[in-house]
Amino acid sequence: xxxxxxxxxxxxxxxxxxxxxxxxxxxxxxxxxxxxxxxxxxxxxxxxxxxxxxxxxxxxxxxxxxxxxxxxxxxxxxxxxxxxxxxxxxxxxxxxxxxxxxxxxxxxxxxxxxxxxxxxxxxxxxxxxxxxxxxxxxxxxxxxxxxxxxxxxxxxxxxxxxxxxxxxxxxxxxxxxxxxxxxxxxxxxxxxxxxxxxxxxxxxxxx
Numbered sequence: 140x141x142x143x144x145x146x147x148x149x150x151x152x153x154x155x156x157x158x159x160x161x162x163x164x165x166x167x168x169x170x171x172x173x174x175x176x177x178x179x180x181x182x183x184x185x186x187x188x189x190x191x192x193x194x195x196x197x198x199x200x201x202x203x204x205x206x207x208x209x210x211x212x213x214x215x216x217x218x219x220x221x222x223x224x225x226x227x228x229x230x231x232x233x234x235x236x237x238x239x240x241x242x243x244x245x246x247x248x249x250x251x252x253x254x255x256x257x258x259x260x261x262x263x264x265x266x267x268x269x270x271x272x273x274x275x276x277x278x279x280x281x282x283x284x285x286x287x288x289x290x291x292x293x294x295x296x297x298x299x300x301x302x303x304x305x306x307x308x309x310x311x312x313x314x315x316x317x318x319x320x321x322x323x324x325x326x327x328x329x330x331x332x333x334x335x336x337x338x339x340x341x342x343x344x345x346x
Contacts, residue, residue, distance in 0.1 A: 162248035207253025228291030
């Protein structure tokens with residue numbers, strides 16, 4: 140005999156469903172504008188059910204921040220590692236920029252939430268996210284250092300400041316990016332061109 144399922148017998152939402160709902164809410168309302176009750180409502184569960192998976196709102200936030208950084212790190216690294224061994228330095232830089240931007244603009248809520256709320260969360264949450272954040276910063280520092288060693292980046296350029304400038308410029312696209320005006324790959328190429336070639340025309344005497 141078949142059994143008809145009732146509304147109370149819906150499949151368990153689970154950790155992923157809670158995190159997805161929370162990431163979307165944090166993108167829209169910021170850290171302070173989202174409560175556990177709101178997360179539960181968005182996930183379609185009772186508020187008390189969240190505690191089966193997470194001890195607190197900050198535990199949810201920490202996991203979302205980590206996931207946002209890891210997504211960017213993984214895409215940038217994968218884009219670079221997919222290149223052949225004889226790839227030119229400028230193509231390596233372009234691949235990293237494309238990977239970073241693709242993760243930001245195509246993977247949505249987790250990367251967006253990370254950029255939006257990192258400065259809003261309590262110090263303990265920021266501290267918990269620092270190992271993942273610093274691992275990506277080190278990856279970029281190492282990549283830029285390798286490019287400088289080949290001569291692609293001129294001597295004297297502060298790589299730590301270049302990395303901050305690069306991440307800041309790429310992350311800021313979340314505030315204004317419109318896919319109808321062009322895709323993420325075209326935007327990545329525009330950014331890479333600017334970083335690689337500069338903005339000043341040096342072919343003539345403009346003094």
